[in-house]
Amino acid sequence: MKQKRPLFLILALVAVIGAIWSFMILSAARNATLDQRVQDVASQLKCPICQGESVADSPSQLAQQMRGVIRQQLQSGRSDQQVIQYFVDRYGQQIVWSPPWQGFMLLAWLVPIALLLGGVGMIIIVMRDWHAAPRVETNDDDADLAGIDENELQHYRGQIEKELAESDPIFTPRRMEAH
Amino acid sequence: MYFSDVGTIALILALGFAVYTVVIAVLGAKRGITALVASAKRSSLTVTFFLLVAASALVVSFLIHDFGVSYVRQESNLAMPWYFILSAFYGGQEGSLLYWALMLSIFSAIFIFTSRRVPQALVPYVVATLMSIEVFFLIILAIVSNPFVRLPVAPPDGQGLNPLLMDPGMLVHPPMLLMGYMSFSVPFAFAVAAMITGKLNSDWLRSIRRWMLAAWSIQTTGLLLGAWWAYHVLGWGGYWGWDPVENAALLPWLTATAFLHSTMVQERRGMLKVWNLALVIASFALSIFGTFEVRSGIISSVHSFAYSAVGPYFLTFLAIIVVFSIGLFLYRLPTLRSEQEFDSVISREGAFLFNNLLLVGVAFATFWGTIFPILSEAVRRQTMTVGPPFYDHVNGPLFVLLLLAMGVGPLLAWRRTSTSVLWRNLVVPAVAAAACAIVLPLLGVSNVWANIAFAVCSFTVTAIIYEFWRGMRVRHDHGESYFLAFNMLIVRYRRRYGGYLVHLGLVLLAVGVIGSNFFQVERDAVLKPGQTLNVAGYQLTYLGNIAYATPGVDAVTAQLQIWQDGRLLRYIYPGRQFYRNFENQPTSQISISTFGLTDVYVFLADWQGAASATIRVFINPLTSLVWLGGLLMLVGGIICWWPERRSRLRMPAKETYAKGTALANKGHGDRSVEAGVGQRREGTLVASCLGDRDPAWEAGNARVGVTERNDLASYGQDTGASEEPTL
Numbered sequence: 001m002k003q004k005r006p007l008f009l010i011l012a013l014v015a016v017i018g019a020i021w022s023f024m025i026l027s028a029a030r031n032a033t034l035d036q037r038v039q040d041v042a043s044q045l046k047c048p049i050c051q052g053e054s055v056a057d058s059p060s061q062l063a064q065q066m067r068g069v070i071r072q073q074l075q076s077g078r079s080d081q082q083v084i085q086y087f088v089d090r091y092g093q094q095i096v097w098s099p100p101w102q103g104f105m106l107l108a109w110l111v112p113i114a115l116l117l118g119g120v121g122m123i124i125i126v127m128r129d130w131h132a133a134p135r136v137e138t139n140d141d142d143a144d145l146a147g148i149d150e151n152e153l154q155h156y157r158g159q160i161e162k163e164l165a166e167s168d169p170i171f172t173p174r175r176m177e178a179h
Numbered sequence: 180m181y182f183s184d185v186g187t188i189a190l191i192l193a194l195g196f197a198v199y200t201v202v203i204a205v206l207g208a209k210r211g212i213t214a215l216v217a218s219a220k221r222s223s224l225t226v227t228f229f230l231l232v233a234a235s236a237l238v239v240s241f242l243i244h245d246f247g248v249s250y251v252r253q254e255s256n257l258a259m260p261w262y263f264i265l266s267a268f269y270g271g272q273e274g275s276l277l278y279w280a281l282m283l284s285i286f287s288a289i290f291i292f293t294s295r296r297v298p299q300a301l302v303p304y305v306v307a308t309l310m311s312i313e314v315f316f317l318i319i320l321a322i323v324s325n326p327f328v329r330l331p332v333a334p335p336d337g338q339g340l341n342p343l344l345m346d347p348g349m350l351v352h353p354p355m356l357l358m359g360y361m362s363f364s365v366p367f368a369f370a371v372a373a374m375i376t377g378k379l380n381s382d383w384l385r386s387i388r389r390w391m392l393a394a395w396s397i398q399t400t401g402l403l404l405g406a407w408w409a410y411h412v413l414g415w416g417g418y419w420g421w422d423p424v425e426n427a428a429l430l431p432w433l434t435a436t437a438f439l440h441s442t443m444v445q446e447r448r449g450m451l452k453v454w455n456l457a458l459v460i461a462s463f464a465l466s467i468f469g470t471f472e473v474r475s476g477i478i479s480s481v482h483s484f485a486y487s488a489v490g491p492y493f494l495t496f497l498a499i500i501v502v503f504s505i506g507l508f509l510y511r512l513p514t515l516r517s518e519q520e521f522d523s524v525i526s527r528e529g530a531f532l533f534n535n536l537l538l539v540g541v542a543f544a545t546f547w548g549t550i551f552p553i554l555s556e557a558v559r560r561q562t563m564t565v566g567p568p569f570y571d572h573v574n575g576p577l578f579v580l581l582l583l584a585m586g587v588g589p590l591l592a593w594r595r596t597s598t599s600v601l602w603r604n605l606v607v608p609a610v611a612a613a614a615c616a617i618v619l620p621l622l623g624v625s626n627v628w629a630n631i632a633f634a635v636c637s638f639t640v641t642a643i644i645y646e647f648w649r650g651m652r653v654r655h656d657h658g659e660s661y662f663l664a665f666n667m668l669i670v671r672y673r674r675r676y677g678g679y680l681v682h683l684g685l686v687l688l689a690v691g692v693i694g695s696n697f698f699q700v701e702r703d704a705v706l707k708p709g710q711t712l713n714v715a716g717y718q719l720t721y722l723g724n725i726a727y728a729t730p731g732v733d734a735v736t737a738q739l740q741i742w743q744d745g746r747l748l749r750y751i752y753p754g755r756q757f758y759r760n761f762e763n764q765p766t767s768q769i770s771i772s773t774f775g776l777t778d779v780y781v782f783l784a785d786w787q788g789a790a791s792a793t794i795r796v797f798i799n800p801l802t803s804l805v806w807l808g809g810l811l812m813l814v815g816g817i818i819c820w821w822p823e824r825r826s827r828l829r830m831p832a833k834e835t836y837a838k839g840t841a842l843a844n845k846g847h848g849d850r851s852v853e854a855g856v857g858q859r860r861e862g863t864l865v866a867s868c869l870g871d872r873d874p875a876w877e878a879g880n881a882r883v884g885v886t887e888r889n890d891l892a893s894y895g896q897d898t899g900a901s902e903e904p905t906l
Binding site: 004006007009010013014016017020021024025039043044046053054056057058059064092093094095096097098099104105107108109111112113115116119120123126127167168 | 414415416417420529532533536539540543544547548551555558559561562563564565566567568569572573577598599602603605606609610612613616617620625626627630631634667671701703782784785795
């Protein structure tokens, strides 16, 4: 029972953390402010006249105007997706920073995920393979030492002690005198 | 005779000697003629010499303003200060390729001077591989992209460097990053040599590990400097934008990081040889891919300074590298058997496999995102972009898992870990994570993703500090002061504790990234003199614009005050600069003021006359930690890399170890013995014994790992220092 105590403690901690996070996830969706939503939508759009900057980041006039449009549209009750679609209709697909979850573009998302899952599968197979490999050695330690003479054993013990101490002084066998 | 002619001649001579080196090195190795190998080494040094001559010729051409040289005319002008003229050396494509070739030849020379410690059978092949790469660059330099090409008539003045490059960052970032790319050639050469000779033993592993560590450190520096430069120059308040060129630089870093971890599995357990080779090859191929991507301009990027015709050459070279490596690889595959079997998923090996999966996963997702627009264009004729949101969604969770693995991994023992000990070791970090998860929402952090990420960071930091603490406490019990104990841990067990420092640095960096990603506040405003902008507790009062001119540069700066709680903190002068010849490309002078860990980042977006300015203000909390963490990573990397003292590499009696380690296993119920031995293997034992692959020792070596926690910490904690009796 005493052995298990740390495990229970950890499970309890994980439960507490999990509860906090799920509560935060549930409550987060409700209280996003307009500013946050504008920022959110703008950061998903690429500024059409800049080199590698989003509408949220770009200081250009066009990006400023686009942020205004986003704000207006969100205020008039459109959803984030509708606003993004509005810009896609006008500028084409390349205005969206991240590929949409449909058609050919889905591959952009699915291939890395599939490969990652494939990797997990690979690891499991490889591990099983290694595990099943015939054992060359036994773990029977006494068998290893059976053939060694007691004096010899003493000698090797001394040798290990000595070299340990040489490599790092704190291994100096202070208690050896007691022997 | 101009200096540029000297340069051209030196390049051609270098090419000749490089070709000679490749031929003679391979011939010498095949026939076993040492005189030929020695000749190859000397001729490789000659290549270094001629490249130094060529580079000096270019430097001199720049310094004497020889605008008859097309490259000098293009990249410099009379108004530039001498340090930017020197940095113009690598400002364009021709020069940066020459820099690459020069650095490669210098690294080859370093390799040759230190090659006595490398298994001799490998040396000629390493030299041959390095010089083959050199031949490729020299051909490009001599034929397609020669920096010494002369104009028919020398113009009176040059065009000058792109103003975005006229920044202190230019002096350090490109040379570091180019050197980083280049430095992956040496591990690659080792891999090729090992595949040709079939000598993939521990000597090989030790040599390649240190070269890879060096490459990793250089690349880390290059990436950090790039991030720092972007932060100071580009004006969008961030330092990393998942730009295709940034990605390209990150890719070899990721695979190299994976290699540095999985190589430990090979070192300890003789497993994962195939995988490690693949990672070395991938790192080099990705570094060439990166160079290709920057130079070909196939993907639009903020780094679009130099497009040209060398793209196809690099693509061909890349194809040759990949085909050649895969061919060799398949040829060697049958002999690359694992020497040990896997025992348990919950073990250090398991943690390293998981770590590799994540790192390679991030690398692949990044690579995929970088090339997907090209695929889309080719397959569906549909232009599209893959930007930060994609990488945030795919890589973000993977990075969080990696951080978590960094906390758990060091707590696991090799082969298998007793779960009860694992739970016990996890308690303290888990408490820290829970505390973080509870306290942060109370402090007003309402974003759940930030909370998750911070909790994981706090878990990992605690786990690492706890490791240090336990090691220190054991030493303290033996009479060392805590400060001395801390130093001794790092001095004695460089790889282990240096690695922890790198981890600690990475967690700090992660905290900085999380902070600036989730809690950045941004405001735009058009201000008239006297008006005040209020952002996140800071008040910015605008005073007016000042225009001034220095030779070659016209500049305008806005003058503002930063106030907080009614106190004037400082005056700031964000501005814009216009360089002659580049009037339509104004550069920004961004004002970054750091208060504690928070940056107030002010960018002058636009202005009218002397009394109106459009400014953008970013409040970036915790961004300082990015640089601090990065610095710590570098320090840790250098500690890991720093050579062991030679005296510790003595070769002890072989049989002592054969039986001695068997004896260590005897004590396997008694952790104190193993703790000592396990710990010690980080130092002398590994160094001395891996050099000599005694199978009996290997078997013993593997078995020493059968311990719950084979480190100093459990040595003290679990047995108490006084119970050292079995020996």
